[in-house]
Amino acid sequence: MLDxxxxxxxxxxxxxxxxxxxxxxxxxxxxxxxxxxxEMTFQTxxxxxxxxxxxxxxxxxxxxxxxxxxxxxxxHGREGQIKKRDTQGVESIxxxxxxxxxEEEQFNIYENNLFDYENKKLDIYYEGEIxxxxxxxxxxxxxxxNYGEEMYYIxxxxxxxxxxxxxxxxxxYQSVINYTIDEYVKMNGVxxxxxxxxxxxGQTKMIEFLSYDLSADFDExxxxx
Numbered sequence: 389m390l391d392x393x394x395x396x397x398x399x400x401x402x403x404x405x406x407x408x409x410x411x412x413x414x415x416x417x418x419x420x421x422x423x424x425x426x427e428m429t430f431q432t433x434x435x436x437x438x439x440x441x442x443x444x445x446x447x448x449x450x451x452x453x454x455x456x457x458x459x460x461x462x463x464h465g466r467e468g469q470i471k472k473r474d475t476q477g478v479e480s481i482x483x484x485x486x487x488x489x490x491e492e493e494q495f496n497i498y499e500n501n502l503f504d505y506e507n508k509k510l511d512i513y514y515e516g517e518i519x520x521x522x523x524x525x526x527x528x529x530x531x532x533x534n535y536g537e538e539m540y541y542i543x544x545x546x547x548x549x550x551x552x553x554x555x556x557x558x559x560x561y562q563s564v565i566n567y568t569i570d571e572y573v574k575m576n577g578v579x580x581x582x583x584x585x586x587x588x589x590g591q592t593k594m595i596e597f598l599s600y601d602l603s604a605d606f607d608e609x610x611x612x613x
Contacts, residue, residue, distance in 0.1 A: 399514045402526060402542070406502055409547035411578035416503050419578075420444050423604035426597040428452060438595075440497065441604070447611045450496050463493050464611045487558050490535040494554050494565050495591075498584050502540060502549075505530055515539070523550060548572060548579065563589060575600055 407413050421443040429435050438452035448463040460471040468484040470492070484492055505512055515527035524544040531537040535558070541551035552567040570583040584595045 395514070399512065399528075402514070402528070402547075403502055403512070405547040406528075406540075406542055406549065409579070410500070411574075413503055415576070415578050419602050421604055421606060423601040423606075424597050425599045426595060429594040429596070431592040441606060441610070442497070443606065443608065443611070447608055448493055448497065449611050461492060461496060462611050463489060464608070468492065487535055487556055487561070491556055491563060491565075491588075495586060495588050498552065498567055498569070498581055498595075500540075500549065500552075501530055501538060502528065508532075517544075520551065525550070573597070573600075576602060578602070 407416075410416065421441075423442075424440045426438060426440075427435055428438055434454070436452045436454050438450060440451075441449040446463060446465055448461075450461045452459055455475075457472060457474045459473075460469075462469055462471075466485065466489070468489045470482040470484065471479060472481075473479045501508065501510065510530045510532040513529045513531070515529050518525050518527055518541070520541060526542040526544065528540045528542060529537060530540070536555040537557070538555070539553040540549045542548070543550050548569075550569050552569075554565045554567075556563040556565075566587045568585040569581050570585065571581075572579040573582040574580075580597070580600055582597050586593050586595065
């Protein structure tokens with residue numbers, strides 16, 4: 389019984405250090421919505437600018453354009469769409485639900501669920517220590533998501549996550565998204581990802597955030613238009 393108590397206590401202390409290293413729970417969770425802009429670089433070398441909009445309760449929108457097409461991904465609750473339009477104005481719409489919706493969203497945004505895993509009724513586990521290159525890390529696993537589970541690799545030096553893996557598990561279907569956070573930027577006392585590298589099923593891309601607006605304000609109607 390004592391061992392279980394000590395395990396829980398040490399795990400909670402580790403999570404608290406992670407949260408504090410990123411600016412604290414209050415600052416992060418008080419941000420009900422935000423906007424971010426930046427540049428995506430795909431494995432082909434193509435670069436596109438993007439605007440990302442986020443509102444709590446699963447409202448998410450990502451716009452990006454090239455010279456030849458524009459693309460919009462939007463999630464509203466349990467449904468989502470990918471809308472593409474070429475230079476001739478021809479539009480295609482793909483409707484998404486369930487695992488495919490979660491997978492598409494996760495490949496476009498990084499979310500740290502250690503801040504509110506208790507509110508989301510997730511299970512948390514300490515998975516030990518590992519060395520990744522020259523970095524020593526603690527590993528924390530979260531399970532209880534409707535799509536699978538997540539693994540966080542926490543730097544022993546500054547207690548910030550530098551890697552994350554999302555496992556999508558649905559019967560025989562399995563997929564993994566790998567995130568590597570190359571750099572953080574500090575804004576209003578909060579450390580936010582600046583450069584993230586993502587990999588999924590042979591696809592790779594890099595997201596560089598050039599600006600954040602943590603006071604951006606928009607309502608749910610914005611995501612439906």
